[in-house]
Amino acid sequence: MGVIERKEREKQKRRQDIVDAACEVLSEKGFATATVDDVSNRVELAKGTIYLYFKTKEELFMSVFIKGLDNLLDKYRETANLDLNPADMLDRLALSFYRYYKEDINYIKTAAYLLHEDIMEKIPPELSNEINHKAGMTQKVLRDVIQKGIDQGDFIDVDPRQVARILWGLSIGIAQTMVMRIHLNVPEDDVRELLVSAFNLVKRGLLRNQSGI
Amino acid sequence: MGVIERKEREKQKRRQDIVDAACEVLSEKGFATATVDDVSNRVELAKGTIYLYFKTKEELFMSVFIKGLDNLLDKYRETANLDLNPADMLDRLALSFYRYYKEDINYIKTAAYLLHEDIMEKIPPELSNEINHKAGMTQKVLRDVIQKGIDQGDFIDVDPRQVARILWGLSIGIAQTMVMRIHLNVPEDDVRELLVSAFNLVKRGLLRNQSGI
Amino acid sequence: MGVIERKEREKQKRRQDIVDAACEVLSEKGFATATVDDVSNRVELAKGTIYLYFKTKEELFMSVFIKGLDNLLDKYRETANLDLNPADMLDRLALSFYRYYKEDINYIKTAAYLLHEDIMEKIPPELSNEINHKAGMTQKVLRDVIQKGIDQGDFIDVDPRQVARILWGLSIGIAQTMVMRIHLNVPEDDVRELLVSAFNLVKRGLLRNQSGI
Amino acid sequence: MGVIERKEREKQKRRQDIVDAACEVLSEKGFATATVDDVSNRVELAKGTIYLYFKTKEELFMSVFIKGLDNLLDKYRETANLDLNPADMLDRLALSFYRYYKEDINYIKTAAYLLHEDIMEKIPPELSNEINHKAGMTQKVLRDVIQKGIDQGDFIDVDPRQVARILWGLSIGIAQTMVMRIHLNVPEDDVRELLVSAFNLVKRGLLRNQSGI
DNA sequence: CATGAATGAGCTTTCATTCAT
DNA sequence: CATGAATGAAAGCTCATTCAT
Structure with missing residues (x-):
């Protein structure tokens, strides 16, 4: 019955993937230039998906x-x-x-x-x-x-x-x-x-x- | 008759006014959020005037x-x-x-x-x-x-x-x-x-x- | 289930709508006077949407x-x-x-x-x-x-x-x-x-x- | 008493100078890109002076x-x-x-x-x-x-x-x-x-x- | 959950025109 | 007449955010 746990794990993993992508983007372009689009492209998720995990751009990059x-x-x-x-x-x-x-x-x-x-x-x-x-x-x-x-x-x-x-x-x-x-x-x-x-x-x-x- | 010098002085003063205003704005809002509009409002000059003294926003804030x-x-x-x-x-x-x-x-x-x-x-x-x-x-x-x-x-x-x-x-x-x-x-x-x-x-x-x- | 095809068709149609609107605007105002705002108003789409279909004003009017x-x-x-x-x-x-x-x-x-x-x-x-x-x-x-x-x-x-x-x-x-x-x-x-x-x-x-x- | 005529001649000459400068600018930059500043720089007159001879940019370039x-x-x-x-x-x-x-x-x-x-x-x-x-x-x-x-x-x-x-x-x-x-x-x-x-x-x-x- | 098209406020920058000197 | 600093409207373009699918 570890379904819930697995889901939770997957969620955390996805969140981590996004943070990793954001980190790469941030280092390449700097905060002002980095866009949510950049991150979503990098992590190969839709832009909207990012917003399921982070309320704002600020929260993401923080x-x-x-x-x-x-x-x-x-x-x-x-x-x-x-x-x-x-x-x-x-x-x-x-x-x-x-x-x-x-x-x-x-x-x-x-x-x-x-x-x-x-x-x-x-x-x-x-x-x-x-x-x-x-x-x-x-x-x-x-x-x-x-x-x-x-x-x-x-x-x-x-x-x-x-x-x-x-x-x-x-x-x-x-x-x-x-x-x-x-x-x-x-x-x-x-x-x-x-x-x-x-x-x-x-x-x-x-x-x-x-x-x- | 010192007209040229006076003009030059006034120009320098105006430039300084702009820098001062930019400084205040910058400290309140940070570079990314601070706008040239903010500065022009603060110094009570038209936005275009700022660009007579500074080529870009970057140059101004720098x-x-x-x-x-x-x-x-x-x-x-x-x-x-x-x-x-x-x-x-x-x-x-x-x-x-x-x-x-x-x-x-x-x-x-x-x-x-x-x-x-x-x-x-x-x-x-x-x-x-x-x-x-x-x-x-x-x-x-x-x-x-x-x-x-x-x-x-x-x-x-x-x-x-x-x-x-x-x-x-x-x-x-x-x-x-x-x-x-x-x-x-x-x-x-x-x-x-x-x-x-x-x-x-x-x-x-x-x-x-x-x-x- | 031709969802992708339908989307593609709709995209083409929208693109066409924009071109049509641009055409009308262009004929009325000429290139230098015509603005992207004019086109977006005419086609009743947000300005940003135009830029999803055309990279620049030039590309649009061309x-x-x-x-x-x-x-x-x-x-x-x-x-x-x-x-x-x-x-x-x-x-x-x-x-x-x-x-x-x-x-x-x-x-x-x-x-x-x-x-x-x-x-x-x-x-x-x-x-x-x-x-x-x-x-x-x-x-x-x-x-x-x-x-x-x-x-x-x-x-x-x-x-x-x-x-x-x-x-x-x-x-x-x-x-x-x-x-x-x-x-x-x-x-x-x-x-x-x-x-x-x-x-x-x-x-x-x-x-x-x-x-x- | 040809003062008036001389003045008139000088005025016509200056007008012609401006047109010549405008022509050069126009050919180099095209109408949309050419600016009144460009012309005034070329003819070495103040921008305001151009407007003494031509009511608008359009009139000048025409x-x-x-x-x-x-x-x-x-x-x-x-x-x-x-x-x-x-x-x-x-x-x-x-x-x-x-x-x-x-x-x-x-x-x-x-x-x-x-x-x-x-x-x-x-x-x-x-x-x-x-x-x-x-x-x-x-x-x-x-x-x-x-x-x-x-x-x-x-x-x-x-x-x-x-x-x-x-x-x-x-x-x-x-x-x-x-x-x-x-x-x-x-x-x-x-x-x-x-x-x-x-x-x-x-x-x-x-x-x-x-x-x- | 995931998507990505659509949004529109907001940005920097330009430049024709004016007007006090 | 001549000047050029100042103006400010307007433009092109971006992008964080939303939401119908």
Whole structure:
């Protein structure tokens, strides 16, 4: 009698197909240029069908963004599960973000776009709550590492929430500016090195005792 | 009899009026939603008049962005002219960016928006070069401070260009995430404190000798 | 269950409706003044619907022109199928063109208009090829008649292709100048008589032996 | 005290300059694409100045057309003044038209365009009367030749006005179709030969006695 | 559920024309 | 007379959304 479940599974699968197609389209054309037609062509469904799964274009493309957040969260948690001391963990988290940047640069490209006022106004609160929640979870991974560092006496006494927010902003900011450089046709920096250096600098700022660099 | 000069002045003033109106509109509605009509209504000029001063909507709104960069650059340079040691200078630059954030949050709101692929493609190269140049100047202020710190033996031996880029990304990233919080209707953090802490952390990472916090 | 065929038929019919409406509008207002809105109002469809069937205004109005060419070709061929000697055939072809002139004066009104440089540049090559082809078919009817006259020894030895082109230009030119007269508010000539006389004159020029008029 | 006359002369000269500029623009861009700005730039006068000499864009461009008619009339009259018998005169008139076609193809290109309903409605009656009159004068040249041929007993008894109209339509029609061929990117015929052959054919149709070709 | 034709509001952009200087 | 900045109506075209099938 798993008919209902199967139907539900199929529905979820179809929804996922649409999000995947939307993601590809979004990365190729950008939010303003991407159309629902583009997505429906890509996923080979009728345009009307898209609207059975997403109430508006905004909701559809926001789902893409949420999927991006999921990806980052996955990477962060994977790293957080490793048995490392907080200082080393920070290095690894920088690399995790870099992997995310490489794989999902499209999310970063469209993130600022999608989080704009007029778009946010058009999505239901559940969706923005979900974004909030997931962004919170991501920062929590960072926070926990900082907290552990403090607890172990490795790090100086700082507000872990605040440092998490700094590291988060730092990552986002570096990714954003690199994307800008691409759009401005400026040679891209070595983002990996930049992220690693940035986290290292902050880590050095956090460490209680330091002998030279 | 200065007629030509007066006309030129009036033209510049009118151009400025349009940019100012565009800025307000942009911050309220975002690039995709903001229309040239909105701007012409705000500035109380006919729509066609806007097109006498700006070839396209993209060019108009990009001019807003450039003005924002100018503002930040002014603030940075003002600070850079103070007679301070590099470490203290970093604190002041954090505050300068915060002042910029408070005054010109609109620019930050739309920055990532405006630097998007499809918009950049529609503006003449002169404009994107100008952006490049001005962004470069801004980072140069940061770079010079770092360099001075290294030269004076205060800071450890790092790549000043890279650190400048990190500080720039850090600032942008924190500003961006705060703007996101606003759009997500999440209580805003104390951005001032966040920026100051962030720069402090990095400064601590840069300083050669540290005793405790 | 011919659902697909029915849909296809309906689509063709709708397309035809649009072309018909465009034809009326075109004849009333001329290409530059006629708007897509005019057509959509006339055919009582939304403007966007027009663009589902025609990519541009140019393509739409060019289709009107092609339909006109089809009409003339039909009339020519109908006449060409009659069992007449070439000399008499020429008379009949003059009358066929006259019938076309009376029925489809709108096409003639806009023909030169539509074939203008800047319009031609905006239509896809398929369309201009189609026009070429159909205009060629029309002249071929004339050419064949001349050829037959030469072969039968009725007509002097001329280049049939050239004479076809002359007769074609003659017809178009007379029609055009009559349309001009209308626009200049000058009393229209008897176009029927004019066309018949013109063809007669050429026929007399072509005939090998002549006794008096 | 020729001040007034000089002023008048200067005014006429300036008017002529504008018409010349308009002619160039018209030939390069076509009526729909040509703008008053284009003309004012070309003639290096302010846009407003154009409107001191021409009430509307239509009036301006129609003046270009009239100038074209003048040119043809000049050529026709020059030829008509030669001491030739009517039959030879027809050959020469064909060549005159060909010269006009070569030199002033732009007038022919835009003629159909300009003579359209919606444009004619916007020009003052004086202007359309002028066109009428000049077109009449041109046909009169042809008519007189035919009349002379009839009077001399060379030509059969036809209505000279009608034949003039036929020759006129023939010329216009051939020119028009050749212009169309250009726009359709079809290799141009030898227009000279075509015009000469056409007039020859008609001449042969007009001549009372013919022995072979 | 799925479809895709139809909708029409809304966008950017152009340009003939005016008028204060 | 000459200017050219300002106007604003109007155009072509797009696309998110709906709904009858």
